[in-house]
Amino acid sequence: MSFRRALALAACGLAGGSVLFSAVAVSKQPARGGEAEPRTGGSAVAVPPASAAPPGLLLLPPAAAAAASSCPPAPGWIERPAGTGGYWDSNWDRREPLALINLKKKNEETGEEELASRLDHCKAKATRHIFLIRHSQYNLDGRADKDRTLTPLGREQAELTGHRLASLGLKFDQIIHSSMTRATETTEIISKHLPGVKKISTDLLREGAPIEPDPPVSHWKPEAVQYYEDGARIEAAFRNFIHRADAKQEEDSYEIFVCHANVIRYIVCRALQFPPEGWLRMSLNNGSITHLVIRPNGRVALRTLGDTGFMPPEKITRT
Numbered sequence: 001m002s003f004r005r006a007l008a009l010a011a012c013g014l015a016g017g018s019v020l021f022s023a024v025a026v027s028k029q030p031a032r033g034g035e036a037e038p039r040t041g042g043s044a045v046a047v048p049p050a051s052a053a054p055p056g057l058l059l060l061p062p063a064a065a066a067a068a069s070s071c072p073p074a075p076g077w078i079e080r081p082a083g084t085g086g087y088w089d090s091n092w093d094r095r096e097p098l099a100l101i102n103l104k105k106k107n108e109e110t111g112e113e114e115l116a117s118r119l120d121h122c123k124a125k126a127t128r129h130i131f132l133i134r135h136s137q138y139n140l141d142g143r144a145d146k147d148r149t150l151t152p153l154g155r156e157q158a159e160l161t162g163h164r165l166a167s168l169g170l171k172f173d174q175i176i177h178s179s180m181t182r183a184t185e186t187t188e189i190i191s192k193h194l195p196g197v198k199k200i201s202t203d204l205l206r207e208g209a210p211i212e213p214d215p216p217v218s219h220w221k222p223e224a225v226q227y228y229e230d231g232a233r234i235e236a237a238f239r240n241f242i243h244r245a246d247a248k249q250e251e252d253s254y255e256i257f258v259c260h261a262n263v264i265r266y267i268v269c270r271a272l273q274f275p276p277e278g279w280l281r282m283s284l285n286n287g288s289i290t291h292l293v294i295r296p297n298g299r300v301a302l303r304t305l306g307d308t309g310f311m312p313p314e315k316i317t318r319t
Contacts, residue, residue, distance in 0.1 A: 088273060090298050093243035097122040124296035126245040127252045129170070132264045132290040133161060133190070134306070137317045138182040150185045157287035157315060158186045162193030164289065164310040170254045172197045176241065177258035178205035186287070187258045197256075204237035207260035213280035220280075234263055238270050244298050264290055271300045282306070286317045 091099050100122040136154035139147065150158065165172070172194055177187040179201045191199055208230025209222040245253065265279040271292055284290070284306040291303035308316050 092273060093239075093298060095124065095244050096298060122247050124245045124247055124249070124298075126249040127296060128243075128245050128294040129252065129254045130242065130292040130294065131165065131172075131254070131256045132267065132292065133165075133186070133256060133258045134261050134264060134284045134286060134288050134290075135178075135180075135182040135186040135258060136161070136189075137286045137319055138185075140319060145181050148181055150182060150189075153315065153317065154182075154186075154286065155189060157311065157317070158189035159193075160311050160315065161186075161287040161289065162190035165190065165256065166193040172254045172256055174198050174200060175256040175258060176200045176202060176205070178207070178260060178263070179203050180206050180260070183258050183260065190256070190258065194256075202237075204233060204240060205257065205259040205263055206233075207262055208234055210234040210262055210266035210279060211276050214275070214277035217280060234266055235270075237263065238267050242267055242271050242292070242294070244294050244296060268292070268302065268305065272302060273300075283318060285311075286319065287311065 090096055097119045101118050135150075136157040137151050138154055139149055139151055142148035175187055175191060175194070175197055177183050177199065183205070184201065187199060191197060209226045211231050212227055241257065261284045262279065264284060265282045266276055268274075268282070268290060269276045269279050271294075282305070285308040288306040288308045290305050290307070293301045293303055295301075
């Protein structure tokens with residue numbers, strides 16, 4: 001019996017000049033007798049004319065290609081590199097050495113030596129370790145933020161998270177936390193296990209709707225204005241806090257950020273240069289630890305995502 005195999009390829013780009021291309025690759029029809037035509041090594045392959053589509057490749061008309069695409073337009077603050085998937089933007093944090101110097105001011109006498117010296121002066125030397133902590137379980141019945149305090153179980157979770165961080169034996173530099181009540185209370189409990197580590201509160205890390213998720217979900221549909229307001233703020237938090245080390249930083253740093261599930265998931269997608277619309281495809285437990293590593297060359301690695309293995313099963317929640 002003959003068979004036909006089809007593979008649909010679809011790619012969608014940013015609005016404003018990108019081109020949508022969709023194609024369907026179709027295998028050769030099998031030879032007579034129901035068996036596929038054999039391939040012989042070293043045989044010549046005919047090259048089709050430049051104007052013709054390769055054999056087995058069916059081009060979809062523009063209307064069909066557009067219908068096959070479901071990629072929503074990205075907000076203006078999301079910068080994405082042009083091209084196909086798999087591309088890594090080495091200057092994602094705008095701290096690539098070449099981006100920090102003015103090439104027009106090259107010294108005419110020293111030439112390349114001057115350029116090399118300036119580049120070296122702008123290069124990061126240290127690695128940043130970012131620990132993103134989701135707040136513990138809190139009272140969902142509270143109307144205002146001040147009423148949404150940690151539950152007794154939430155306080156136990158924060159104790160367990162603080163104990164886990166202390167057990168790592170790292171010299172933490174600071175704890176930056178959301179100004180919301182549940183994050184502040186979680187920070188206070190964690191900090192008891194890390195004496196001497198300074199605490200900084202910020203509104204940038206408050207919970208919100210970072211970007212419209214794809215695929216959409218039926219149980220959570222904020223108004224468009226909420227994405228507009230929260231999205232820019234959470235993106236600002238990413239740009240302010242998630243980047244390679246400053247060139248003046250000599251030693252590796254270990255920083256804790258206590259905030260919220262939506263904020264953490266968005267930051268992870270942005271840091272790894274994954275589509276940020278996919279943030280809601282991940283799930284984080286209360287008091288969980290997510291560990292990002294940012295190398296001096298700007299490469300980012302995710303060590304752990306939402307780790308709560310240090311908690312007893314009966315203490316784990318996701319509210």
